[in-house]
Amino acid sequence: MLDVAVVGGGPGGLFLARLLMLQKTARQVTVHERNAPDATFGFGVVFSDRTMSAFERADPATHRRIVEASVAWTDMELRQGGRSLRYGGYGFTAVSRKTLLAVLQEQAADAGVRLCFQDPAEALDLTARHDVVVAADGVNSATRRALSDRFGAVERPGAGKYVWFGTRAPFEVVTFPFVQTAFGAFAAHAYPYGEGLHTFIVETDETTWRAAGLETSTERAAAPGVSDTYAQELMEQVFAEQLQGHPLLVNNSKWANFLHVTNRSWSHRNLVLLGDAAHTAHFSVGSGTKMAMEDAIGLAGELAANTVGEPVESALARYEARRRPETERTQRWALPSMRWWETFGSRMDWDPDRFGFHFLTRTDAIGLAGLRRRHPERIAAAEEAYVHDAPRTAAPAPGGHALGTPLRLGAVLLRNRLVTVAADRAERQIRLCEAYSVAGSALVLADWRRPVGAGESDAWRAALERVSSDGSVLGVVLRAFDAAAADRAEAVGFPVVEVVLDDTGHPSDAEAAEQQLLERKFLGSLPAGAVLIAGLGCPASGAYESDLLVTRALGAAEAGASALHLRAPDGTAPAHVLEHADRIRTATALPVVLAAEDGWVMETPSGRAEGRHALLHTALVAGRIDAVSGRPLTGPGR
Numbered sequence: 001m002l003d004v005a006v007v008g009g010g011p012g013g014l015f016l017a018r019l020l021m022l023q024k025t026a027r028q029v030t031v032h033e034r035n036a037p038d039a040t041f042g043f044g045v046v047f048s049d050r051t052m053s054a055f056e057r058a059d060p061a062t063h064r065r066i067v068e069a070s071v072a073w074t075d076m077e078l079r080q081g082g083r084s085l086r087y088g089g090y091g092f093t094a095v096s097r098k099t100l101l102a103v104l105q106e107q108a109a110d111a112g113v114r115l116c117f118q119d120p121a122e123a124l125d126l127t128a129r130h131d132v133v134v135a136a137d138g139v140n141s142a143t144r145r146a147l148s149d150r151f152g153a154v155e156r157p158g159a160g161k162y163v164w165f166g167t168r169a170p171f172e173v174v175t176f177p178f179v180q181t182a183f184g185a186f187a188a189h190a191y192p193y194g195e196g197l198h199t200f201i202v203e204t205d206e207t208t209w210r211a212a213g214l215e216t217s218t219e220r221a222a223a224p225g226v227s228d229t230y231a232q233e234l235m236e237q238v239f240a241e242q243l244q245g246h247p248l249l250v251n252n253s254k255w256a257n258f259l260h261v262t263n264r265s266w267s268h269r270n271l272v273l274l275g276d277a278a279h280t281a282h283f284s285v286g287s288g289t290k291m292a293m294e295d296a297i298g299l300a301g302e303l304a305a306n307t308v309g310e311p312v313e314s315a316l317a318r319y320e321a322r323r324r325p326e327t328e329r330t331q332r333w334a335l336p337s338m339r340w341w342e343t344f345g346s347r348m349d350w351d352p353d354r355f356g357f358h359f360l361t362r363t364d365a366i367g368l369a370g371l372r373r374r375h376p377e378r379i380a381a382a383e384e385a386y387v388h389d390a391p392r393t394a395a396p397a398p399g400g401h402a403l404g405t406p407l408r409l410g411a412v413l414l415r416n417r418l419v420t421v422a423a424d425r426a427e428r429q430i431r432l433c434e435a436y437s438v439a440g441s442a443l444v445l446a447d448w449r450r451p452v453g454a455g456e457s458d459a460w461r462a463a464l465e466r467v468s469s470d471g472s473v474l475g476v477v478l479r480a481f482d483a484a485a486a487d488r489a490e491a492v493g494f495p496v497v498e499v500v501l502d503d504t505g506h507p508s509d510a511e512a513a514e515q516q517l518l519e520r521k522f523l524g525s526l527p528a529g530a531v532l533i534a535g536l537g538c539p540a541s542g543a544y545e546s547d548l549l550v551t552r553a554l555g556a557a558e559a560g561a562s563a564l565h566l567r568a569p570d571g572t573a574p575a576h577v578l579e580h581a582d583r584i585r586t587a588t589a590l591p592v593v594l595a596a597e598d599g600w601v602m603e604t605p606s607g608r609a610e611g612r613h614a615l616l617h618t619a620l621v622a623g624r625i626d627a628v629s630g631r632p633l634t635g636p637g638r
Helices: 011-022 049-058 060-068 097-110 142-146 206-211 214-220 229-238 288-305 312-347 352-360 368-374 376-389 426-439 457-469 483-492 509-525 548-558 574-588 612-622
Strands: 002-007 026-033 044-048 071-073 076-080 083-087 092-096 114-117 132-135 153-157 161-167 174-180 185-194 197-204 259-263 271-273 407-409 412-414 418-422 443-447 473-479 496-500 531-537 563-567 592-595 627-629
Touching: 002 011, 011 026, 011 097, 011 288, 044 049, 044 097, 044 185, 044 197, 044 288, 049 060, 049 092, 049 288, 060 092, 060 097, 071 185, 076 352, 083 352, 092 097, 092 185, 097 114, 142 271, 161 229, 185 312, 197 206, 197 229, 197 312, 206 214, 214 229, 259 312, 271 312, 288 312, 312 352, 312 574, 352 376, 352 612, 368 376, 368 612, 376 612, 418 426, 426 443, 426 457, 443 496, 457 473, 457 483, 473 483, 473 531, 483 509, 496 563, 509 548, 531 548, 548 574, 563 574, 574 592, 574 612
Parallel strands: 002 026, 002 132, 026 114, 076 174, 132 271, 418 443, 418 627, 443 473, 473 496, 496 531, 531 563, 563 592, 592 627
Antiparallel strands: 044 092, 071 092, 076 083, 153 259, 161 197, 174 185, 185 197, 407 412
C-alpha cells in the first residue's frame, strides 16, 4: 500500500485522497492545503449529467451528498437583441463551491485522509518522503512552474476579460444575457446553485474593459481577497434589467484573463499533476472542477491497478495515456468557445436566431442532425433568418441548402454561394468555365496562375458574355506580383479578380512585415473597377497559435479586398480550416470563401447526415463562412 501526499485541497485533490483510501490503495494519504478549511473563492460549480454519472460509479455516497446539496436543470436561455431564446435538452447540476468543499473534506476525513490546512507544502520537497506526490495546486501551480521544462508546460492567456460574482436575482436555468453599452458589449453566464444563490460571471473584450475604466479599478483591487467594487457597481447598472433590483455579491471578485494550460507530460518520476495544474478548459464548456474530479477517478483507478512490485511511474503513465485524450478533446472544444466569448461583441447587431445558432455551433460537440433533434424550431428559425438576410433575387434559391442563397461581393451579386476555379490548360479553360457556369456555379474563376496567351482577349470577352447569359459571373485568379497577367485581366474586363498571396511559410517578423507591405502595394495597384478577392493559404498551425493569417487578411482588407478566399491543402481537417475562416471573418468583417476538397450540390442536408455537406451548411448559416469553392455536382449531397 502506498504513502501518498496531495498538494492542494481543492475538489480534485480531496476526491482523489478519499478514493485512494476507500480502494485501500494507500495506507496513508495526506492533503496539504495552504488556506483555511472554510476559505474558498468563487460561487457555484457546474457538472454535466455525464460527469455526475461518473461520480456515482466511483463513489455513490459522495455522489448522493452532492446531489442533495445541488440544483439541476436541463435548459439554457440566451437573451440578445430584445429576445429570449430557450434551448432544451441539456443536463446540468450546480452546487456551491463552498458546500462542495465541505462535503469533500468531510468525506475524505471519514475515509481516514489526513487533512493539513494552512500548510503551504512544496510538492518537490515531499517526493523523497512519499511513494506518490500529487500536485493538485491549481491553474497557477507552483509545482508546474518549478518544473516547467520537465513537464513541457505552456501557458497562454486568453484575450478576453472575465470576473466572477454571485447574486440572489432569480435565474431558473443557465442564462446568457448580452448587453450593449456606450463602452462596448458585456455578457454574463448566470445559473442557480442552491439556497437562492446564483453564479454571475461577466465577460467582455479588453477594448470595452479599458473604455469602461476597469483597468484602473482592477489595479486597485490587486491584493489577495480584495474585490473590485467599482466593477461590482458598474455591472449592477449594466445588467440592471437582468438583476431585477438585486445586488451583485463579491468574493475576491476581480477581472482576469483565462489561462489556457497544456503540458507535454503530466508526471516526473513519482510526482504527477492533476486538474488545472495539468490542463485547463474555459468555463464556458466545463469547469476545471469537473475535469479535476474526473482526473481523480482516473488516477485512483490506475494506482489501484498497479501490481505488487510495479513502479508507480507505470501507473502514472497509464493515467496520463487514458485521461489525456478526454482532456484534449475538452480543450479542443473549449478553445474555440473561449474565442467566441472574446469576440461576441462583433456580432451584437446580428439577428438573434443566427446569433444563437453561431453560439450553439461554436464547438463541434454537436452536429447539425443532433441540433435539429434537440432544437428543431430554433434551427429552422436560424435558417429562415439566414435566407432573409441574404440579398434578394428574382429566382428562388433551389434545394434549400445554404449554398443556394444569393451573395453580394462588393458590386457583384452572385445567384448562389458556390464558387469554382477552372484550372486547366489555357486552350480548355474557356470551355471549362462555361461548363461550370451551366452546372450551377455562381462565380467561375479562370486560373491564370500559369502563363496565358496575350492574344486571347477577344475570346475571353465573348466568354464573359456567355457566362453572364447563364446567370453566372466569370472572374480570374492571378499570382501575386504578376503585373503582366493583371494587365491582361484588366484589358478583358473581368468583374472579379482574385490574387493568391504567396505562402510565406515560417518567416521572421521582419520578413513577414516586408512581405505584407509588398502584398498591400500590389493589391492597391489593381484596377478599382473589379471586385478584389485575396487568396490566402490556411496554416498548418491552430487558428489561435499564430496571428500571421489574421495580419495578412487585415492587410488585404486595407488594400481594398472585398472578400477572402481561404485555401487549404487536400486532407486538411474541415474543423481546422473553419476555425481559421471564422477568425479572419471576425477580424475583417469581409465575406470568406472556403475551399473544399469535394464537389457540392445544394440539397438541404437532412436525416442523420453529419458529413462535410452538413458541416458547410452549418458554417454558412452560422456566418463563419459566406461561400464555398469546389466542383458543382449533379448527384445527391453527402
